[in-house]
Amino acid sequence: MTIRPAKREDAHHAARLLYDALHDVAYQLTGEDSEESVLATLEAYFAAEEGRLGYKQTLVKELDERPVGLVVAYGGDQAAELDRPILARLRTMKQNPDLQLDKEADLDEYYIDTLSVSPEYGGRGIGTSLIRAAEERASAYGYAKIAMAVVTDNTKAHSLYLKLGYQTDKNIMINGHVYYHMVKHLG
Numbered sequence: 001m002t003i004r005p006a007k008r009e010d011a012h013h014a015a016r017l018l019y020d021a022l023h024d025v026a027y028q029l030t031g032e033d034s035e036e037s038v039l040a041t042l043e044a045y046f047a048a049e050e051g052r053l054g055y056k057q058t059l060v061k062e063l064d065e066r067p068v069g070l071v072v073a074y075g076g077d078q079a080a081e082l083d084r085p086i087l088a089r090l091r092t093m094k095q096n097p098d099l100q101l102d103k104e105a106d107l108d109e110y111y112i113d114t115l116s117v118s119p120e121y122g123g124r125g126i127g128t129s130l131i132r133a134a135e136e137r138a139s140a141y142g143y144a145k146i147a148m149a150v151v152t153d154n155t156k157a158h159s160l161y162l163k164l165g166y167q168t169d170k171n172i173m174i175n176g177h178v179y180y181h182m183v184k185h186l187g
Contacts, residue, residue: 002061003129004062006055006056006058006059006067006070008046008047008055010046010060010070011043011044011046011055012043013066013067014046014055014060014070015039015040015042015043016118017116018046018070018116020119021114024177026042028175030042045085045086048085050084050085051084051085051086052072052079052082052083052113053086054082057073058072059071059073059130059133059134061126061129068117068118068120068126069115069116069117069121069130070115071115071131071133071134073110073111073134073146074105074110074111075109075111076105076108076110076111076147083101086101087099087100087101102173102175104149105147106147106181110137110138110146111147111148112131115130127160128160128164134146135184138186144186144187145184147166147181147184149174150179151177151178151179152177152178152179152180158180162182166183166184167183167184168182169181169182
């Protein structure tokens with residue numbers, strides 16, 4: 001199993017992984033109302049040169065010559081710029097120039113936006129290895145802390161993140177749901 005930077009060619013597999021992890025947020029970020037349309041838009045977002053769900057922000061775990069897990073992460077100080085293409089698309093679609101996305105990341109942290117492992121590969125430590133790879137990247141980029149959000153009713157994930165050294169520092173709202181904002185100090 002190899003963890004590597006994502007490539008544009010990973011877009012088809014990545015779209016399914018993003019969809020599986022994001023659930024209702026995938027519909028919010030794409031503005032689409034069918035699974036097929038959401039997957040197509042996620043694939044386009046992933047293959048694009050810019051954007052928060054793009055391949056440039058993603059590491060993938062490869063097994064059997066295909067991505068079976070991914071982690072999308074970026075600096076909180078980059079979030080507004082990375083959201084720009086998504087916001088432009090949604091504002092046009094919804095004919096609402098004031099539309100905004102929920103603020104997830106703090107400016108001083110490296111933020112794990114999305115973590116996903118294909119269901120048939122669950123329980124093998126892939127998610128943990130992807131989190132560790134994101135932590136290494138955060139340190140290499142000079143961030144002193146890394147963070148993520150987990151919906152409050154996902155007790156299994158919350159428990160895992162606590163074991164990995166993350167602590168809940170506040171609650172945040174994403175797409176109308178309460179999430180724990182969890183932080184780990186690096187170094």
